[in-house]
Amino acid sequence: MKHLIAPSVLSADFANLQRDIEMVNSSEADWFHVDVMDGVFVPNISFGFPVMEAIKKYAAKPLDVHLMIVSPDQYIERFAAAGASVITVHYEACTHLHRTVQAIHAAGCKAGVAINPHTPVVLLKDILADLDLVLVMSVNPGFGGQKFIPNTLNKVRELKAMASTINPDVIIEVDGGVGIQNLGDLIRAGADAFVAGNAIFGAPSPTAMISELKQLDAQLKSS
C-alpha cells in the first residue's frame, strides 16, 4: 500500500487558489483534501460548490472530499459532478449510513466514512466491508490548526486489526494536527493517508514540506 499525502485546501490562500492548487499539482502530494463545513454539523462554515468547482478547474490530482455536513445524501451527486474522487461522510451525521455509502458508489466515487474522536472504531464493523476509506479524525472537526489527539494512535491500530480480516484494502486516513512530528507513529500504527493543512501551507516551503512528508514515508517503508 502506497502512503498518501493529502494537503488540505482549507489552509490554502482563498484569495489565490489557482496559485496554491498549481503548487500542489507540481509537488509530490497525492490528493487534494477538500473540507466542506456547513455550520450545522460543525461550528464553522468553510466552503461548498463554487469553491469546489474552482478547485476542480485547476487540480491535476484527485479530490478527496470530506463532508462535515448534516444530511449529506442530498448533495452526493452534486459533489460527484463537482469533481470528487472520494466522498467521505461522517458516521455521526448518517442515520442510514449503508444507503449513503451505496449512493456514493452509485455516483461513481470511492466511499469513505469519518469518525469523530469520541466515536469507537467498532461501530464501523458492519459497514467496513463496503468502504474504500475510513477517516479517523485526530481533532474535533471544524477548524484547521488544532492539536493532535494522541488516542488516535490506538484507534488506528484497532481499525487496522479489524480491517485485516474484513477489508484489508481499505485506506485508513488521519486528519487533524498531522505533521512530520507524528507521521512516523501514525504509519507504524497502520495509517495509509494523511491530511495536512497548516503543516504544509504554514511551512516556509510547502513543496519542500510535502517532499519531506513523502520521504519519511519512504524511509519507514524501507526500514
Add this chain to the structure above:
Amino acid sequence: MKHLIAPSVLSADFANLQRDIEMVNSSEADWFHVDVMDGVFVPNISFGFPVMEAIKKYAAKPLDVHLMIVSPDQYIERFAAAGASVITVHYEACTHLHRTVQAIHAAGCKAGVAINPHTPVVLLKDILADLDLVLVMSVNPGFGGQKFIPNTLNKVRELKAMASTINPDVIIEVDGGVGIQNLGDLIRAGADAFVAGNAIFGAPSPTAMISELKQLDAQLKSS
C-alpha cells in the same frame, strides 16, 4: 439617498478572488455583496469564514453580508470580526428576529433583514424601525443566474410606502436577476441598493457594466 451597486462575489472567479476583488475596488461599485449559504436554509453551500477572510484582506469597500443560514445568531460576532459592515439575516430563519437584530447592532454592524419571494412585506411592520436595510429577494435564494420575479416591483413599492412613515432612511436592496434591463423599474419602485452577480461578472467588461449600472442611476436621478 445615493443608489448603491453591490457586485455579488458569488459570481466571481473563486480560483482568483484577489484579482476580481481588486477589479471591484477599482470600479464605481459601492459594496461587495457576500452570499453565505449553509446547504440547510437554502439548497446550496457557497462559502463561509475562510473565504470571507480572503475577501476582507483585499476589499477596499464595505462587505454587505447576506446570511442564508439557519440559526444565524451563533455566527454574528464571527461575521463581524471577519469584516462585515452590513449583516442581513432571513426573516424565515429567525424565530427571535428582534433579538438577532439587536445582536447585529451590538456587534457594530448595520442590520438587514431579507425576505423570500413568498414573504409579505407587511410581516416587517414591527421590526422595520430597527433596521438599516431590507433585502427583497427577487429570486428564491440559493443560486446565481436566476430569472427576476416581476412581483418584486410590487413588494418594493409596498415596502417603500411602509418605510416612508416608519423608517424613511432604511435601505431597500434587491437581489436576484437584477441588471440593466430592470434597474430603472426597480429604482422608480423605490429600491436603493442592487445586488448584481452574473450581470456584472458575466459581462465582457465587468467594470464597464458597473459603470453603466451607476450611470443609469444618475440619469434617473436627474430626470
